[in-house]
Amino acid sequence: MFGLFGAKRLRELGILAMNRRNAEYILAQNPRSVFPIVDDKCRMHELCGRIGVPSPELFAIIDSHSQLRRLDAMLDDHRDFVLKPNRGATGRGILVIAGCYRDGFRRHDGKHLSLEDLRQHICDILSGMYSLGSRPDKALIQDRVRLHPDFTPICYRGIPDVRVVLYRDVPAMAMLRLPTRQSHGRANLHQGGIGAGIDLSSGITHHAVQQNRFVTRHPDTGESLLSRQVPHWREVLDMSRRVSRAVGLGYLGVDIVIDAEFGPMLLEANARPGLAIQLANACGLEAKLKEIDRAS
Numbered sequence: 001m002f003g004l005f006g007a008k009r010l011r012e013l014g015i016l017a018m019n020r021r022n023a024e025y026i027l028a029q030n031p032r033s034v035f036p037i038v039d040d041k042c043r044m045h046e047l048c049g050r051i052g053v054p055s056p057e058l059f060a061i062i063d064s065h066s067q068l069r070r071l072d073a074m075l076d077d078h079r080d081f082v083l084k085p086n087r088g089a090t091g092r093g094i095l096v097i098a099g100c101y102r103d104g105f106r107r108h109d110g111k112h113l114s115l116e117d118l119r120q121h122i123c124d125i126l127s128g129m130y131s132l133g134s135r136p137d138k139a140l141i142q143d144r145v146r147l148h149p150d151f152t153p154i155c156y157r158g159i160p161d162v163r164v165v166l167y168r169d170v171p172a173m174a175m176l177r178l179p180t181r182q183s184h185g186r187a188n189l190h191q192g193g194i195g196a197g198i199d200l201s202s203g204i205t206h207h208a209v210q211q212n213r214f215v216t217r218h219p220d221t222g223e224s225l226l227s228r229q230v231p232h233w234r235e236v237l238d239m240s241r242r243v244s245r246a247v248g249l250g251y252l253g254v255d256i257v258i259d260a261e262f263g264p265m266l267l268e269a270n271a272r273p274g275l276a277i278q279l280a281n282a283c284g285l286e287a288k289l290k291e292i293d294r295a296s
Contacts, residue, residue, distance in 0.1 A: 014287025029250025038269040041086050048266050051246045055266045060141035068119045085130040086138040091188045093130030109185045146260040150231045153223040157185035162256045164240040165273050172288040174198040175280040181220045196225050197281030203233025207282045235264045
């Protein structure tokens with residue numbers, strides 16, 4: 001992942017390696033008893049309700065195949081929505097529906113799906129195809145987030161999100177994840193999305209990477225990725241702190257989307273946040289975590 005830098009430069013940057021992250025931060029700082037909260041999107045949604053943190057409305061939970069007979073009725077008042085596994089990871093199994101028609105549905109990438117296609121996808125979710133450990137799961141149907149106009153020049157079809165990594169409830173590093181044509185409109189770095197490092201004090205982007213390469217412009221829109229102000233930045237940081245304190249993990253990733261109408265909303269939390277955020281910021285996470293230790 002860090003092939004852009006030599007070994008000496010990695011040390012200078014204070015890059016946090018996976019083994020050290022696992023041993024010194026995930027295992028040492030994160031009680032296993034808390035993992036089920038962040039790994040379960042239903043429980044996180046309920047937690048958000050209790051602490052007053054906005055999240056996309058959850059209007060259907062499907063946990064049995066018998067409910068699929070009423071799927072058309074569940075979706076009757078919803079022209080667009082997001083279908084996802086309750087215990088999914090890395091974006092697997094998520095379907096974003098951008099419109100519906102008499103004979104089916106249109107995905108955010110323009111592909112057509114029938115009602116039977118949706119039923120089959122939900123069956124796959126229930127069987128555990130996309131869940132952590134391949135365990136039987138639930139399917140969640142949520143309202144679709146609306147793209148904030150500030151992101152329109154640097155997005156391809158999908159919705160961006162902000163990942164904030166917190167240590168001891170203090171934001172340590174953040175990045176803006178942007179969808180591209182290569183990532184099929186998903187803000188997923190592993191699938192070809194863009195990660196743009198964010199200055200914590202200002203909320204302005206300063207570096208960007210795609211597929212382990214530094215980039216300065218969005219490959220599909222041609223617009224600059226740098227010096228972009230993330231809207232509602234202070235609210236984003238405040239929300240991440242509130243979620244971190246409520247969850248009770250010492251080392252946590254918080255993913256926040258910014259809706260055009262409702263502003264920042266919690267998407268999910270992650271007890272095992274990845275390390276690509278360092279590449280997006282051209283800066284080591286270990287150095288930031290040590291700064292927080294010294295200040296506490």
